Amino acid sequence: MNATPLKVLVVDDEPPIRKLLRMGLGTQGFQTIDAPNGKAAIELMVEQPDLVILDLGLPDVPGLELLRQIRARREDLPIVVLSSRGDEAAKVEALDLGADDYVTKPFGMEELLARMRAALRHQLQVHGDRPIFRLGDLSVDLVRRIVKLRDQKVRLSPKEYELLRLLVHNAGKVLTHKFLLRELWSTPIDAQYLRVYVRQLRQKIEPDPTRPQYILTETGIGYRLRAPD
Amino acid sequence: MAASLCYNFFFLPPLYTFTITDPTNFAAFFFFTVIAIVVSNLAARVRTLAVAAMARARTTDALYAFSRKLAGVGTLDDVLWATAYQAALMLKVRVVLLLPGDGSIVVKAGYPPEDVLDQADLAAATWAWEHNRPAGRGSDTLPGAKRLFLPMRTGRGAIGIVGIDSDKAGPLLTPDQRRLLDALIDQAALAIERVYLVDDLDQAKRRAEADRLRSALLTSISHDLKTPLAAILGAAGTLRGFARKLDDEGKVDLLSTIIEESERLNRFIANLLDMTRLEAGSIKLNTSPQDIGEIVGTALERASKMLARHNIEVEIVADLPMLELDPVLFEQALFNLLDNAAKYAPPETTVRVQAQQEENTVELRVLDEGAGIPPDEIDLIFDKFHRARKLDEVRAGTGLGLAISRGFIEAMGGSITAANRSDRSGAVFTITLSIPKPAERLDTAA
Numbered sequence: 249m250n251a252t253p254l255k256v257l258v259v260d261d262e263p264p265i266r267k268l269l270r271m272g273l274g275t276q277g278f279q280t281i282d283a284p285n286g287k288a289a290i291e292l293m294v295e296q297p298d299l300v301i302l303d304l305g306l307p308d309v310p311g312l313e314l315l316r317q318i319r320a321r322r323e324d325l326p327i328v329v330l331s332s333r334g335d336e337a338a339k340v341e342a343l344d345l346g347a348d349d350y351v352t353k354p355f356g357m358e359e360l361l362a363r364m365r366a367a368l369r370h371q372l373q374v375h376g377d378r379p380i381f382r383l384g385d386l387s388v389d390l391v392r393r394i395v396k397l398r399d400q401k402v403r404l405s406p407k408e409y410e411l412l413r414l415l416v417h418n419a420g421k422v423l424t425h426k427f428l429l430r431e432l433w434s435t436p437i438d439a440q441y442l443r444v445y446v447r448q449l450r451q452k453i454e455p456d457p458t459r460p461q462y463i464l465t466e467t468g469i470g471y472r473l474r475a476p477d
Numbered sequence: 478m479a480a481s482l483c484y485n486f487f488f489l490p491p492l493y494t495f496t497i498t499d500p501t502n503f504a505a506f507f508f509f510t511v512i513a514i515v516v517s518n519l520a521a522r523v524r525t526l527a528v529a530a531m532a533r534a535r536t537t538d539a540l541y542a543f544s545r546k547l548a549g550v551g552t553l554d555d556v557l558w559a560t561a562y563q564a565a566l567m568l569k570v571r572v573v574l575l576l577p578g579d580g581s582i583v584v585k586a587g588y589p590p591e592d593v594l595d596q597a598d599l600a601a602a603t604w605a606w607e608h609n610r611p612a613g614r615g616s617d618t619l620p621g622a623k624r625l626f627l628p629m630r631t632g633r634g635a636i637g638i639v640g641i642d643s644d645k646a647g648p649l650l651t652p653d654q655r656r657l658l659d660a661l662i663d664q665a666a667l668a669i670e671r672v673y674l675v676d677d678l679d680q681a682k683r684r685a686e687a688d689r690l691r692s693a694l695l696t697s698i699s700h701d702l703k704t705p706l707a708a709i710l711g712a713a714g715t716l717r718g719f720a721r722k723l724d725d726e727g728k729v730d731l732l733s734t735i736i737e738e739s740e741r742l743n744r745f746i747a748n749l750l751d752m753t754r755l756e757a758g759s760i761k762l763n764t765s766p767q768d769i770g771e772i773v774g775t776a777l778e779r780a781s782k783m784l785a786r787h788n789i790e791v792e793i794v795a796d797l798p799m800l801e802l803d804p805v806l807f808e809q810a811l812f813n814l815l816d817n818a819a820k821y822a823p824p825e826t827t828v829r830v831q832a833q834q835e836e837n838t839v840e841l842r843v844l845d846e847g848a849g850i851p852p853d854e855i856d857l858i859f860d861k862f863h864r865a866r867k868l869d870e871v872r873a874g875t876g877l878g879l880a881i882s883r884g885f886i887e888a889m890g891g892s893i894t895a896a897n898r899s900d901r902s903g904a905v906f907t908i909t910l911s912i913p914k915p916a917e918r919l920d921t922a923a
Contacts, residue, residue: 333747336763336805354743356736440766440799447768458774458791465775468763468805 254368257297258282259289259314260330261307269301272357286314293321299368301360302347303330304338312341319346326367328360336468343424343469350422366420366475381416383462383476386453388416397453407432408449415463420475422466446471539567540660547668556672557586560639560665565589567661568641568654573624575602575638576669582606582638594640597622602638609635614642615649625649627658629666636666636673690861701745705738712738744816748877751809752861755884760806762888766799766913767807769832769839776811777830783816786824793832797839798912802889810885810893813878814843814906822847822903834912841908849897850904858895859883882906 256278258269266282273280281297283289286309289302300318304311311329318327329342329350339350348367351360381388385398390413395402404412414423414431425439432442446465450457464472487493543563550556553576561572565588573587573594582603584592594602601613601622609630613622624640639662643649650658712731720728754760770793777789818828822845829844850858861880879895886893891910898905 333750354739438766443766443768443771443799447771458770458793459777459789460774464778465771467772467775467808468803 253277253279254298255295256280256364257289257292257295257300259286259300259306260303261285261305262303265303265330268357269360272360276361285309286317289314290317293318297325299326299328299364301328301330301364304342305332312338312345315342315345315347326364328363328367330355340424340426340469343422344426348421362420362475366418369420381419381476383419383474385455386462388412390416395453397455402452404449404452407445408452411445411449412453415471415473419473422470422472424470426470428470536567536657539563540657540664543661544664547664550668551672551675553669553672554586556665556668558588560661560668561586561588564639564641564658564661568650568658569645570641570643570649571624573640574665575606575626575640577606577637585637595623598624598626598640602626602640606635606638613640627662629662629669631666631670633670636669639665693861698749702742705742705745708738709735709742748813748881751881752877752884755881755888760885760888762803763805764801764803764889767802767804768799769793769797769841772802772804772808772811773830773832773841776808776815779808779812780815780819783819784828787819787822788825788827790827790829791831792829794834797832797834800839800910801913802910803885806885806889810882810908811841811843813882814908816878817906818843818845818847818904821845826903835909837912839910839912841910842905844898844903844905846901846903849902850895852897855895855897859893886910 254277256269256273258266258273258280260266260269260282261284263284266284270280270282281292281295283292284307286306289300302311302315302318304315306314311331315327315329318325323346327347329339329347330353331339331342331350333352339352342350349363351363379389379391381390387396389395393409395404395409395412410432411428414428425442428442429437429439432445446463447457450460450463454460454462462474464474466472543559546559546563547556550559557574557576561574564570564572571587571589571591573584573591575582576585577583578585584594597619598613601619601624604618605612605626605628608618609628610618611625611627612618613624613626614620615625624642626638626640628635629637629639639658641649641658712734716723716728716731723731773791773793777784777791815828815830822828826846828846829842831840831842831844833840859879859882861877883893886908889910891908893906893908896905896907897903
């Protein structure tokens with residue numbers, strides 16, 4: 249991690265949540281600045297935060313609108329959205345608008361930290377992807393394009409490999425159906441093709457494909473490769 | 478009279494003339510004639526009376542049959558139709574029946590069928606309704622109307638209006654017919670009132686049922702909200718007040734309690750929200766072709782904590798077709814079944830999830846190795862706030878999970894059933910989902 253602590257802008261109208269995040273993130277070496285509404289959040293953008301935690305339910309501006317404004321100011325700023333359960337459409341929209349990830353309220357601090365780490369990964373690892381990605385029994389050599397499960401080579405079709413590469417490249421981060429479809433196919437195609445490839449890939453790399461531990465389904469949203477510990 | 482003349486012609490001298498010469502004979506002829514006239518008049522009277530009696534008997538029979546028919550029909554429409562038909566048949570007139578509705582009085586039935594009245598008739602009908610007196614053709618009020626309108630009355634006042642007309646010139650009804658119509662109307666009014674009373678009774682029953690549910694809801698909510706809250710408050714208070722007297726293990730224990738009880742509270746609130754959405758009919762389906770196996774995987778992952786002490790076995794037939802589902806709702810429905818299995822099957826037993834294709838459906842089963850469902854509760858198990866008997870103290874269920882499962886599955890066009898296992902003790906829940914037509918399906922090409 250950098251010598252200077254990373255600065256996190258917390259935008260939430262609930263004081264207990266802001267306090268919790270200030271204390272919780274403080275223990276992990278983050279410095280927090282917080283805003284109870286959209287107006288204060290935009291003003292605090294001059295402090296150049298390294299990451300934003302944004303509650304979608306704000307009193308003054310719609311959360312998605314604020315997200316758009318923040319994204320317009322800083323294209324590369326990692327944003328993690330806090331949203332409520334059952335509102336998958338809003339989560340997908342936030343991700344489409346450029347949020348890096350989301351956490352559903354109520355959330356555990358560990359879950360939030362994992363999402364933040366994934367969103368910050370490219371900042372934290374200035375040298376880019378490690379040449380060999382390891383997750384449990386799975387190893388992926390992105391340079392030599394070799395995938396192994398328990399040291400046994402796994403044969404993947406080009407599309408399956410491409411899907412896995414995208415997941416590895418964004419390990420720990422949720423990838424929407426829309427994003428994956430756009431990256432994997434040049435022409436618009438039905439989402440069920442993606443499901444078929446995910447199923448096939450799981451058959452090849454998951455220790456128990458009926459209960460996936462590596463490629464996680466974010467129901468109604470997309471997929472997430474579990475981040476290595 | 479003919480007999481008297483014959484008697485005169487043939488028997489009284491002079492014979493073969495109508496002349497009477499003898500005064501005695503004259504007297505006899507006179508009495509004979511008078512008696513004949515009286516007797517014949519009496520006979521005619523008797524016959525008229527007999528005919529009238531028979532007509533009355535037929536009318537009474539018809540009325541009796543009508544009243545029996547009315548007693549047998551249950552709906553308002555049936556009562557109205559039977560009344561219109563019977564009146565039209567017995568009086569040889571056209572009949573319309575009007576009941577209050579939409580702030581005024583509207584045609585509800587007719588024989589022959591009639592939907593609308595012209596302005597004059599409507600005015601007469603409305604007047605008859607508002608004043609509870611006859612109006613229209615042949616009456617004192619608005620006699621220009623085509624029909625005669627009579628109120629149908631019960632002990633509680635006017636209940637509707639009957640309107641009649643016919644193509645016959647002159648008076649619409651004879652006094653007899655009018656009496657008959659009154660009898661028909663009285664019976665119809667009673668039958669209509671009976672239907673209303675039954676409706677009122679049904680509504681009262683439904684209100685009572687709603688009240689019962691509401692009080693069950695309150696009991697359930699206060700219990701299910703307060704229990705975890707009490708544990709959380711207690712644990713947090715202990716930690717703040719006595720932190721120095723607690724060893725590390727004790728602290729971790731209390732912290733775990735806080736987390737676990739919060740999660741339980743969260744699940745309960747989520748259930749309440751789901752149930753509210755179902756009841757309000759505000760479930761928005763977001764369906765797309767889904768892989769059942771994938772959803773089973775995510776539901777099991779979510780339920781992994783509560784099923785940590787159970788064995789899980791998944792048997793999903795390879796190459797199941799994709800199904801049109803809302804993945805979020807389906808996962809929740811399945812999660813609730815797994816949650817139920819975790820509550821009612823003891824630890825170290827196996828919870829099995831099976832999926833296989835039948836002819837036009839996919840069947841997904843969740844089997845547990847618990848005590849099973851008491852046979853008389855199988856039909857109730859999906860009802861709101863139903864909890865299996867005698868187990869309340871052990872499992873703090875909300876009684877909502879299975880009701881939500883059923884609501885979600887049915888919203889997606891599927892069905893869900895509960896039964897006991899035939900191979901051993903335990904419950905089996907079966908979700909049946911139809912397979913989209915082949916044209917809509919995707920070839921699973923690599």
